[in-house]
Amino acid sequence: MRVSVALFTADLRTHDNPVLVAALADAERVVPLFVVDTGVRRTGFVVPNRAAFLADSLADLDAALRARGGRLVVRVGDVVEETCRVAAETGAAVVHIAAGVSRYAARREDRLRAGLAGDRRELRVHEASVTAVPPGALTPAGKDHFAVFTPYFRRWERFAVRGVLPAPDAVPVPDVRSAGLPRAGSLAPGPTSPGLPAGGESEARRRLRSWLAGPLSAYDDRHDDLAADATSRLSPYLHFGCLSPAELLHRARARDGPGARAFVRQLAWRDFHHQVLAARPDAADHDYRPRHDRWRHAPEETEAWQEGRTGYPLVDAALRQLRHEGWMPGRARLLAASFLVKTLYVDWRVGARHFLDLLVDGDIANNQLNWQWVAGTGTDTRPNRVLNPVVQARRFDPRGEYVRRWLPELGGLDARTIHRLPQLDAAARAGLDYPAPVVDLAAAAVRFREGRSSG
Known part of the structure; x- marks a missing residue:
């Protein structure tokens, strides 16, 4: 046998x-x-x-x-x-x-x-x-990987992704000893986030059916709308392989339309980061493109960021969601990361470690390389871009709904007041159980530019 x-x-x-x-x-x-x-x-x-x-x-x-x-x-x-x-x-x-x-x-x-x-x-x-297109399947002439997303995406779109394999009807197993199924506490003792999603292929396929049946069609318009919670939330299932990225790609493409095309592009970003890491494994903890930054050691400000007490409501809402759910939408991740590395000028590895401590979809390729993208030490062609948390709040949470959802202490404030909070003086903030900003944005921007230019 x-x-x-x-x-x-x-x-x-x-x-x-x-x-x-x-x-x-x-x-x-x-x-x-x-x-x-x-x-x-x-x-x-x-x-x-x-x-x-x-x-x-x-x-x-x-x-x-x-x-x-x-x-x-x-x-x-x-x-x-x-x-x-x-x-x-x-x-x-x-x-x-x-x-x-x-x-x-x-x-x-x-x-x-x-x-x-x-x-x-x-x-x-x-x-x-873990990817739809295997890492290494696409390479530019004379190189082992693509360092820029756009040319990678053009090739990725034309790649013939393998067909979807059916689940087997029978799995005959020989007589062999097995330990019991592990419990979470035996794998890693400690408290979990209270809003953690259930794992497993059954839940993955249920969520996939729901996503394809409707929300996918509006993804291009709504994926950055933080209050709408309009992303797929499939990333944990892709990370653990409860859902096949090749199957997800085929099924999304079959829907077509602007929403499906925008979602497919995000799947390509995921594959892009995996092919970078496969070719450059040290990018997990070393700058992909060194900028010679002299990062600040700022433990109190870093702790405020981790706890969602920076005084910038949208940043704090994102970090509170991370702690509660072990997950954040992509826009919230970008904003939270930009605030730590560009505004506080703290090493991206500090933020990446905090995310990995909590994210249920914590993935070395996507987490580390997205942090490097934001920090400007990765593949971003505009390494000095800074996301202004006040501008981002007005654009992606204009009614303040996302902030009020995750910062109950601000639940009675209207959107205009929430957006103005970082600019209010002590007298105007009286009575609020919410901290003053840990940093002035204009001063932080100057500090970042000077730090990077002198590195």
């Missing part, structure tokens, strides 16, 4: 899963394996919010496999040691895995290949499941 192993990583789904399909085609029995990798734990990447989402997703994947006559096999320990052990116990000749883009994923793949080869077993690596 031939046995193969399907090693799940960031592809926790049964629909459109090339690894699972290939493993089933390769053998009569398949071990659907997930290793609670103690090596990842040591990196500090596993935090309570993502641990809770992961636990949900694994339980849902196990249920989907049981509905097909199988089950999820769970092991705890070093991913290479446990995978090799499972292969030896079941006599599996081949282990299937999806390629990753981070340094950790690359090292994991190298170690797995060597460990299996030592026992005369094979590792088959399939294209990355």
Whole structure:
């Protein structure tokens, strides 16, 4: 009886899963394996919010496999040691895995290949499941990746994305030992955000159906309207692989229209950042394009930013939403990041770490490279742009609804007063349980320009 192993990583789904399909085609029995990798734990990447989402997703994947006559096999320990052990116990000749883009994923793949080869077993690596277009599939002449989005997007639009694979009807699993499904607290102890979404492929597909049925059509007009909450909220499901980006791309393109095209462009941005990181893994913590900044050490201002107490309502609302939901819409992320790195002139890595501590969709490629884009150390062709939080509030929260939603202490104020708060003097602010601005915008702009030009 031939046995193969399907090693799940960031592809926790049964629909459109090339690894699972290939493993089933390769053998009569398949071990659907997930290793609670103690090596990842040591990196500090596993935090309570993502641990809770992961636990949900694994339980849902196990249920989907049981509905097909199988089950999820769970092991705890070093991913290479446990995978090799499972292969030896079941006599599996081949282990299937999806390629990753981070340094950790690359090292994991190298170690797995060597460990299996030592026992005369094979590792088959399939294209990355975290993107619609595989990293490295598109390159400019003489280079290993695109550094500017627009030419990448032109090529990306013409790329023939693979077709969507159906979920298997049956998943026969050999007799093999399994640990119990992990609980969130065992993965990363600590409190989670109270508004955290449920994880899993079932929830992902429910949200996908709802998104395609209506809101997608208005995405081009409303995605930056913070009060409307008009984005898909599918990013956590893409991050954990509960939803296939290739399937999402095909289904969005089938809707056509301005909303669908604007949404597809955002999927391309996601792929763009993954191909940058795949080619430049050190961009996770080093400037992609150094500006020689002399970042400020400002612990009190940084803490005010983290807690949503900067005195700039839209910035504070964004950070409060992050703490409550473990998520923020893209416009809120850009504004919050710009305030820290351009207005407070604090190192982008400080902000990126705070986001990774809370974001349920915390993704090294998108988080770190979006922070670098905002900081001007990444791929942005206008590295010195600054997002003014007062102007942004008037444009993207003109009625003050988003601010009032997340800052209940300002719930009785009208939009005009909310927008003017940072300019009000102490007497005008009397009676408000809301802090004065931590910084003057004009002075901060001068400080940033001087700091960057003298770096």
